[in-house]
Amino acid sequence: MESVKLRGTGVVSGFAYAPVAWTRPAPVLPTSRGSVAEDDRPAEVARFKAAAETVAERFTQRASAATGVATEVLGATAALARDRGWLRTATKAINAGSTAEVATTDAIDGFIAQFEKLGGVMAERTTDLRDIRNRVIAELLGLPEPGVPQQTSEVILCAEDLAPADTASLDPTFVRALVTRLGGPTSHTAIIARQLGIPCVVAAATLDTVQEGAMLLVDGTSGILTVSPDPEEAQRLVAEDEALRAEVRSWSGPAATADGTHVQVLANVQDGAAARKASASPAEGVGLFRTELCFLTAKTEPSVAEQAGIYGEVFAAFPDSKVVVRTLDAGSDKPVPFANHEEEENPALGVRGIRLGWTNPGIVDRQLDAIAQAAEDNGVEDPWVMAPMIATVDEAFEFAGKCRERNLKPGIMIEVPAAALLADQFLAEVDFFSIGTNDLTQYTMAADRMSSKLATLTDPWQPAVLRLIKMAGDAGTRAGKPVGVCGEAAADPLLACVLIGLGITSLSMATGAIPAVGVQLGKVTMEQCREAAQKIVEARNSRDAKELARTLLS
Structure with missing residues (x-):
């Protein structure tokens, strides 16, 4: 198969070569407003609060099992999932007749709009908010958690964007590189990738053309992604990169x-x-x-x-x-x-x-x-x-x-x-x-x-x-x-x-x-x-x- 080159912004140097694995899709957001009878609203509030707490507790557990920056990132996301502001807004909407799914969507989307207006790091937190929204809705609908699939073999993880819960719980033994269609040089994806010591490319606009399972060579320095590269050349570059990484692991300064x-x-x-x-x-x-x-x-x-x-x-x-x-x-x-x-x-x-x-x-x-x-x-x-x-x-x-x-x-x-x-x-x-x-x-x-x-x-x-x-x-x-x-x-x-x-x-x-x-x-x-x-x-x-x-x- 003829190789194809795509370009993004390289933010963590190094080479990686493995099959592509895409993150699991988010649940479909509710399009019908629906209505909850007044007598059923207390139970709907309880269902909502249980789902939100389940999602928050998963973040907390992952934070306790993580180390370094990952602990901080996951802990902050757990706190955001338990934030009284959006929980109060959603609860109020349910008590007014909204379903838990609609209330979750409306409440968090309102905060996303506010954060985007603030710009900067606050705007970046919208990725966290969307991730929380998607996970709560998936829990309400009885669906699997969206995000990173279970890793059992080496992959290049690709995504539209990666939420903190995704990046902070990655196993670098299997995830050899991160590539996102969105994101920037200072995003949390780049920061976590740097901590894990794996190549990372962000803002690869045409990444959605790469199919699940395609062999991909990632150059984290130049930002060039090669689909179906020459296997021998790709393996040579990765071997040279691994030798450098071994040198890095043994370096002790000054x-x-x-x-x-x-x-x-x-x-x-x-x-x-x-x-x-x-x-x-x-x-x-x-x-x-x-x-x-x-x-x-x-x-x-x-x-x-x-x-x-x-x-x-x-x-x-x-x-x-x-x-x-x-x-x-x-x-x-x-x-x-x-x-x-x-x-x-x-x-x-x-x-x-x-x-x-x-x-x-x-x-x-x-x-x-x-x-x-x-x-x-x-x-x-x-x-x-x-x-x-x-x-x-x-x-x-x-x-x-x-x-x-x-x-x-x-x-x-x-x-x-x-x-x-x-x-x-x-x-x-x-x-x-x-x-x-x-x-x-x-x-x-x-x-x-x-x-x-x-x-x-x-x-x-x-x-x-x-x-x-x-x-x-x-x-x-x-x-x-x-x-x-x-x-x-x-x-x-x-x-x-x-x-x-x-x-x-x-x-x-x-x-x-x-x-x-x-x-x-x-x-x-x-x-x-x-x-x-x-x-x-x-x-x-x-x-x-x-x-x-x-x-x-x-």
Whole structure:
């Protein structure tokens, strides 16, 4: 059979070759409104609540059996399945005469519409909501759970999109790669695939043309999918990839190029538990402590003492190492209940990050007080603190002043193109940069990073994004100040080499991604990285940039 090539966006590198297995379809949503007699409504409510709790309990059980990020993802989905908001809305509809199936559909679809309007990460949660809706309806109808079929042999798992319950419960022994028609570079599918160490391609628009059981070769770097490839060639590529994976599994750090140039590789964490896990890895410290993730369910602002206790756990996990604390990056896709979030037409471009202080007086000062207290309690002499969404030099000046009053080392995130364009002026005010490539790409390319239709635009390999990174790196070199990267781009082994060639001095990523980056860095010299970077920033598009990197650095 003649081979056919399809193209998506590669988000986790590597090769895989196996038969295609499609996820099980969702149940057909109710089209008839129906009506429940008043006397039967209590029983209908009970039937609905039992189905919803059954689905939630399955998520909880899977969370307890999972590890790492999968536990967090499944736990969050279980909480969403038990969310009082949608359960209350559905129950009210049933008491008004709706069937349980219709009430479930209407309630969750209403929340999906709200989340889509919010955009960003909240919009991505619509995949979770649809999955919960489909599972509850399947339970009500007595149908099998939709989603991933039981895995008994090696497969390439294909889907329209994958919900957390699907990705978080996969067995990499059998699932050799993930491919979705929707999704983007920062979706949970990519994050889980990276944790599992399997290739992943998203936004493959024509994936629905691939039949169940077809032999498929997945190239997670280029995003190319080959249907019915030459078997010998496919097996050769997979064997070479497996040899590399064995090398990754045995790597223990520290990270350095082939000519001995040390590269500081750090971990992204969200709490003390994640920091303790990272401390057992080759991570040399924490390059991004996402403080807002500690407070996504807090109804009232934690006191300075309470915050200090939380931050202190992360400092304690790395007592003699660099820990970079990011102040609240709340708003837009990560609203925190205790903050005043105004209704906005475009929240991604609104009051978020450091701007939260404009509508919540004192919130930044109190957080800085807590960080300073945590540092003092744990004997940290020079704690690094950075602010997100800084767009003007005046903002950087004001933030730096507040940090220095508390003996904190001030830095800023480079997420807004304005900050990269005026990098020299910003570095005159602060001590370091950390580049958030997810948001920098989104704002540079004017493309929502959660939109699967725009996945090509939100690829950090876009030459325009790399040029902005180069501007920040060059400014750091001139000023003799460190410039790190803490977005998902740092976890891409080939892109990591390009980044250090652009002047980046540290790379921060998910703990599980560190060994693959470390191995790749050890295969190239610093001069190779610099020469490749200079050519890659001149590329025409992200596809050409990736191909150049594979040619020059693989």
